[in-house]
Amino acid sequence: MENLNLNNKIIKIGNTEFNKNSFEGMTKDEFKKLYRGKLAVDLDDAWKQLKPKNRVKKSTSKKDED
Amino acid sequence: MAVLCACGTGGGNLGRPSCFPVFDVTKQAILVEYLKPDGSINGIELAGLTGGILDQTYLDARVKDVNGKSRWYPTPELKNITDERSEDITETFDDTSSVFIQEGARSFSGLIIKGDPVLLGNLQKWRCLTIGVFFIDKAGNLIGKKTRDGYLDPILLQDESFSASLIKGTDTTKQKDSLSFIISQLENDANLRMIEGSDISANLLGVGGLVDVTATTVSNITTTGFDVQLDTSFGGVTSLIPAEGMGLADFQVFNNTTSSVVTVTSVTESTVTAGLYTFVIPAQTAADELIVTNPAVGPLSKSLDLAQFTVNIP
Incomplete structure (x- = not known):
C-alpha cells in the first residue's frame, strides 16, 4: 500500500483536518460547494488558509531584491 | 529449565560488586507475541536503542505498532502480585534423603483494579497464543531475559497457562480482572x-x-464523503464511550473495488456529537467499496486502534 506520511501535509482549521495537497487545482467555488454545511468555520476564511500561495505578495522593497 | 552442570570448570564465583541494581516489585506486564511473523523472537535489539537509551520514540513504535503481531501490549497497573516458583521437584528415597530433579514452575498472578468485561475479553484473546512477557517494576526497570547476544527478549510463558477472570465488586471491594500465567x-x-x-x-x-475503536454507524454516504460514529468498546451498551481526538493521520481509506488508496481530503470531528467524524474524499464511483483502516505505516499517532470498517458508495 502507498505510504501516506501526512504529517507535513495536514492543516487544521477549526475541528477539521485538511490534506493541503488535495486542493491543488480546486477552485474556490468547487471548495465551497464541496464543504457547504460541513464546516463550523467560515468557508472563505478556510479557503484562504488552504490556498496560502494566493496570499503571498511579492516584496516591493528595493533592499530585499538586492 | 535444566541447569547444566559445570563439571569441567567448577562452580561459579560467588563474589558481588559493592553496588548493583536488583529488580523491584512488578507494576505492569507487557504482553507480546513471543515470535514475530518472520519467526524471530519479538525482543529488543539493544543496538536499535538510540545511544543505548530506551526513549519515547522507541516505546511509541512498539506500543503503537500498526502490526499487531509485533506490538507491545502493556497491562494496566497490577496489584497483589505473586511471582513465585513452586517447590523443587525431588526424588525421595526410602532413607528419607532426596535428590534435586528440577525446579518447580514459576507462577505469576496479579489484579487489575476496575478491570471490566471488555478488558477481560481482550485478555482472554491471548490464551491460545505463544506469549512472551516483559515486566516493568516499581523502579521503572524493564525486565526480560538475555539468552542471545544483543537482545533483551520477552520471557516465554507456558502454552495454555494464561488465564484471566472477572472478580465482581462487593460491599467492601472494587471490581477487578485477575490475570495469571506460568513461566515456561x-x-x-x-x-x-x-x-x-x-x-x-x-x-x-x-x-x-491501545484502546479498540469500532465504527458504530456509517451514514450520509455520497460519492464524495460519509459520516461515521466511532466508539470504544467501553461504556454501556447504549452509551459507548466515543473515540475522540482522531484526525486525518489516523485513517487510511482504500478503494477495494479499484484496489487503490484514496487520499482523504479532510476529516472533521463533530463539535456536537462526540466521536462523530465527517470524511470528505475525492469523488468515487457508485457501487465502489471503501475500506477504512488504521494508517498502513505506523506508529499510530494516538492510543486508538481502529477496527476496519466498510463504506459502500451508493
Missing part, C-alpha cells in the same frame, strides 16, 4: 536481565495500551 519450563531465572530505569527516558512506568 524452558526459561531459567538466571537469564533474567533488565534495562535499568536510568537508561529509559520514555514514560515506561504507567504506559498505556
Whole structure:
C-alpha cells in the first residue's frame, strides 16, 4: 500500500483536518460547494488558509531584491 | 529449565560488586507475541536503542505498532502480585534423603483494579497464543531475559497457562480482572536481565495500551464523503464511550473495488456529537467499496486502534 506520511501535509482549521495537497487545482467555488454545511468555520476564511500561495505578495522593497 | 552442570570448570564465583541494581516489585506486564511473523523472537535489539537509551520514540513504535503481531501490549497497573516458583521437584528415597530433579514452575498472578468485561475479553484473546512477557517494576526497570547476544527478549510463558477472570465488586471491594500465567519450563531465572530505569527516558512506568475503536454507524454516504460514529468498546451498551481526538493521520481509506488508496481530503470531528467524524474524499464511483483502516505505516499517532470498517458508495 502507498505510504501516506501526512504529517507535513495536514492543516487544521477549526475541528477539521485538511490534506493541503488535495486542493491543488480546486477552485474556490468547487471548495465551497464541496464543504457547504460541513464546516463550523467560515468557508472563505478556510479557503484562504488552504490556498496560502494566493496570499503571498511579492516584496516591493528595493533592499530585499538586492 | 535444566541447569547444566559445570563439571569441567567448577562452580561459579560467588563474589558481588559493592553496588548493583536488583529488580523491584512488578507494576505492569507487557504482553507480546513471543515470535514475530518472520519467526524471530519479538525482543529488543539493544543496538536499535538510540545511544543505548530506551526513549519515547522507541516505546511509541512498539506500543503503537500498526502490526499487531509485533506490538507491545502493556497491562494496566497490577496489584497483589505473586511471582513465585513452586517447590523443587525431588526424588525421595526410602532413607528419607532426596535428590534435586528440577525446579518447580514459576507462577505469576496479579489484579487489575476496575478491570471490566471488555478488558477481560481482550485478555482472554491471548490464551491460545505463544506469549512472551516483559515486566516493568516499581523502579521503572524493564525486565526480560538475555539468552542471545544483543537482545533483551520477552520471557516465554507456558502454552495454555494464561488465564484471566472477572472478580465482581462487593460491599467492601472494587471490581477487578485477575490475570495469571506460568513461566515456561524452558526459561531459567538466571537469564533474567533488565534495562535499568536510568537508561529509559520514555514514560515506561504507567504506559498505556491501545484502546479498540469500532465504527458504530456509517451514514450520509455520497460519492464524495460519509459520516461515521466511532466508539470504544467501553461504556454501556447504549452509551459507548466515543473515540475522540482522531484526525486525518489516523485513517487510511482504500478503494477495494479499484484496489487503490484514496487520499482523504479532510476529516472533521463533530463539535456536537462526540466521536462523530465527517470524511470528505475525492469523488468515487457508485457501487465502489471503501475500506477504512488504521494508517498502513505506523506508529499510530494516538492510543486508538481502529477496527476496519466498510463504506459502500451508493
